[in-house]
Amino acid sequence: MSLRRALVGCKRVIDYLVKVRVNPQGTGVVKDVKHSMNNFDEIAVEEAIRLKEAKKLEEVVVVSCGPKQSVDVIRTALAMGADRGIHVTVDDTDKLEPLAVAKIFAKLVDVEKPDLVIMGKQAIDDDSNQTAQMLAALVDWPQATFASKVVVSDDASKLEVTREIDGGLETINVKVPAVISADLRLNEPRYATLPNIMKAKKKKVDTKTPEDLGVDIVSQLEYVSVAEPPKRSGGTKVESVDELLDKLKNEAKVL
Amino acid sequence: MRMMRTCLGMHPAVRELYKRYIFAGKDYPAGLDVVRRRVKQEFMANKDLKTEEEVLHAVARGRWYFNNEFVPAIKLRKYRDMKKRYYDNQ
Numbered sequence: 624m625s626l627r628r629a630l631v632g633c634k635r636v637i638d639y640l641v642k643v644r645v646n647p648q649g650t651g652v653v654k655d656v657k658h659s660m661n662n663f664d665e666i667a668v669e670e671a672i673r674l675k676e677a678k679k680l681e682e683v684v685v686v687s688c689g690p691k692q693s694v695d696v697i698r699t700a701l702a703m704g705a706d707r708g709i710h711v712t713v714d715d716t717d718k719l720e721p722l723a724v725a726k727i728f729a730k731l732v733d734v735e736k737p738d739l740v741i742m743g744k745q746a747i748d749d750d751s752n753q754t755a756q757m758l759a760a761l762v763d764w765p766q767a768t769f770a771s772k773v774v775v776s777d778d779a780s781k782l783e784v785t786r787e788i789d790g791g792l793e794t795i796n797v798k799v800p801a802v803i804s805a806d807l808r809l810n811e812p813r814y815a816t817l818p819n820i821m822k823a824k825k826k827k828v829d830t831k832t833p834e835d836l837g838v839d840i841v842s843q844l845e846y847v848s849v850a851e852p853p854k855r856s857g858g859t860k861v862e863s864v865d866e867l868l869d870k871l872k873n874e875a876k877v878l
Numbered sequence: 879m880r881m882m883r884t885c886l887g888m889h890p891a892v893r894e895l896y897k898r899y900i901f902a903g904k905d906y907p908a909g910l911d912v913v914r915r916r917v918k919q920e921f922m923a924n925k926d927l928k929t930e931e932e933v934l935h936a937v938a939r940g941r942w943y944f945n946n947e948f949v950p951a952i953k954l955r956k957y958r959d960m961k962k963r964y965y966d967n968q
Binding site: 747807811812816817 | 955
């Protein structure tokens with residue numbers, strides 16, 4: 624017995640090596656930099672593919688919500704070994720909140736009827752860590768967040784998930800269908816090979832809009848301003864011990 | 879794969895290997911420019927290889943390095959960066 628289908632969420636984010644900068648207007652961050660798949664979502668995709676390779680899962684469907692460049696992220700996941708993709712086009716991802724994404728996923732769950740939804744535990748840009756939990760609540764499925772190990776039972780009716788919690792590990796059993804969010808130590812994502820990247824171009828990617836799915840993605844929040852953390856002020860060199868003592872006493876007032 | 883190498887042009891396996899490095903080089907921590915310079919240097923060091931056997935031997939070495947050093951370096955950097963960002967604040 625194996626699970627029929629898994630939905631895997633992946634978000635297009637600013638690459639983890641890029642130094643993020645605030646734009647001059649102070650309304651957001653500078654966008655024209657290298658983007659790639661969210662690192663935790665890579666782990667989620669890898670886990671789904673490993674389950675498929677272990678014959679525990681039949682089909683891996685990748686979902687990404689975002690602008691048209693998000694297709695690149697879907698293609699990367701397809702090159703890693705996923706079967707097909709769904710692209711939900713949303714132009715302004717800044718205004719796309721976790722609740723809206725969870726609602727989109729809830730609709731896709733109705734359409735695709737998966738046995739499993741795997742997501743990264745959080746995106747490395749907004750660090751929300753909410754989508755998986757909200758989705759589990761919306762579709763009323765059990766959730767196994769921060770998974771560091773996933774074992775599918777022989778009859779594919781249950782999952783044994785080891786979770787990373789404060790100060791240790793917790794092992795829980797959940798019934799399928801379930802929502803899993805991937806933690807850092809779940810696995811080591813593979814690197815897509817060049818031939819597989821070429822093959823991925825032939826795989827199917829459906830494009831949908833939130834309106835098609837009947838989801839209202841209007842933001843409930845208003846961004847007031849975005850600012851960089853305060854710059855560290857430079858230190859000074861002192862000539863002698865006396866000067867140091869003087870500065871500590873009079874300027875720093877620590878003595 | 880073409881078995882005979884014409885005196886003009888590059889062996890297809892060599893070109894394929896070079897492409898692999900450049901493609902993955904975008905994700906390499908030191909950056910694509912460094913990768914391109916170093917890889918080109920290494921490839922040029924083998925430009926005088928004459929026989930098919932010698933070329934394929936060098937390509938095999940290049941593939942080994944790619945799989946066992948180059949890609950793991952990218953993965954390790956990614957893991958360490960995430961660990962530092964989210965797990966080392968205790």
